Amino acid sequence: MAPAPDHNTVKAQLAKTRAALAGVGVSYAWLDAEILMAHVLHSSRERLHSHPERRLTAAQQQRLGRLTRRRADRVPVPYLTGEREFYGNLLAVRPGVLIPRPETELMVELAIAWLGEHPGPRRVIDLGTGSGAVAIAVAKAVPQARIVARDVSPRALRVADENIARFRLRRRITTERANLLRGAAPADLIVANLPYISAAQRKGRPRELSYEPALALDGGDDGLALIRQALRQAPAVLNPGGCLLLECDPSQARRLIRLARGEWPSAQVSVHKDLAGRDRVIRILL
Numbered sequence: 300m301a302p303a304p305d306h307n308t309v310k311a312q313l314a315k316t317r318a319a320l321a322g323v324g325v326s327y328a329w330l331d332a333e334i335l336m337a338h339v340l341h342s343s344r345e346r347l348h349s350h351p352e353r354r355l356t357a358a359q360q361q362r363l364g365r366l367t368r369r370r371a372d373r374v375p376v377p378y379l380t381g382e383r384e385f386y387g388n389l390l391a392v393r394p395g396v397l398i399p400r401p402e403t404e405l406m407v408e409l410a411i412a413w414l415g416e417h418p419g420p421r422r423v424i425d426l427g428t429g430s431g432a433v434a435i436a437v438a439k440a441v442p443q444a445r446i447v448a449r450d451v452s453p454r455a456l457r458v459a460d461e462n463i464a465r466f467r468l469r470r471r472i473t474t475e476r477a478n479l480l481r482g483a484a485p486a487d488l489i490v491a492n493l494p495y496i497s498a499a500q501r502k503g504r505p506r507e508l509s510y511e512p513a514l515a516l517d518g519g520d521d522g523l524a525l526i527r528q529a530l531r532q533a534p535a536v537l538n539p540g541g542c543l544l545l546e547c548d549p550s551q552a553r554r555l556i557r558l559a560r561g562e563w564p565s566a567q568v569s570v571h572k573d574l575a576g577r578d579r580v581i582r583i584l585l
């Protein structure tokens with residue numbers, strides 16, 4: 300008689316998890332299944348494939364089952380594993396803080412490029428820092444930069460502080476709880492990924508987004524409420540010859556350019572595309 304199939308192996312449990320997620324319509328079910336399994340086993344996705352016969356303990360199976368049910372409810376994977384990679388840095392993330400997005404890496408690249416062209420101990424403000432993703436990426440790439448990471452959310456700032464400590468950047472990045480640029484000390488560079496989802500976009504947004512804080516996503520009726528305020532405050536904060544980088548939704552780029560030119564008629568304003576070829580960052584050079 301043939302031996303009964305072993306249901307406890309990595310291979311079998313991966314197939315089960317993938318089928319459960321695909322069955323409720325989760326996109327990339329196979330990838331999520333691998334990430335959750337690797338997380339439960341404190342292993343890597345590569346090792347799952349090189350050791351498909353490894354057996355899970357009962358506790359590991361239960362843990363995987365719980366995570367799979369939460370993923371099936373559309374809880375974003377980074378909230379289940381507690382981490383997300385951004386610009387090559389593995390950051391802690393938790394509900395209450397935005398999960399950093401790959402498109403925001405464009406703003407990091409533009410910030411690093413500007414700092415490279417303007418060497419010296421530059422002062423940078425990361426406005427709406429969330430997990431600290433942008434501040435940490437810039438600080439690691441530009442050792443002379445001193446960064447103030449601002450956010451209005453105490454929960455976000457707790458995660459930012461944790462990440463700043465994780466990367467031993469406490470001496471170079473300070474956090475400030477503040478409303479936009481109110482009371483900010485002068486800066487040479489401001490990078491801002493503020494909430495920019497409009498009321499219309501909120502209606503059709505995927506279920507996953509409901510787990511992320513509204514404070515990090517909602518930008519009022521047209522999505523530009525906070526960015527508009529920041530643009531009005533920025534002239535009092537930005538040093539002459541400074542730079543302001545604003546991430547936006549591609550549909551907002553033209554309007555933002557007009558707003559920026561209204562605030563700074565003689566500034567050089569340009570729009571930059573993300574890897575998907577969509578207008579993503581407005582750069583204002585004073």
Ligand SMILES: C[S@@+](CC[C@H](N)C(=O)[O-])C[C@H]1O[C@@H](n2cnc3c(N)ncnc32)[C@H](O)[C@@H]1O
Binds near residue numbers: 399426432449451
């Ligand atoms: C889109 S998230 C960006 C987070 C992070 N910079 C990133 O790219 O992953 C926007 C952040 O702005 C913060 N925020 C919202 N309103 C704010 C305000 N009035 N002043 C300062 N920060 C604010 C939110 O708490 C949130 O952390």
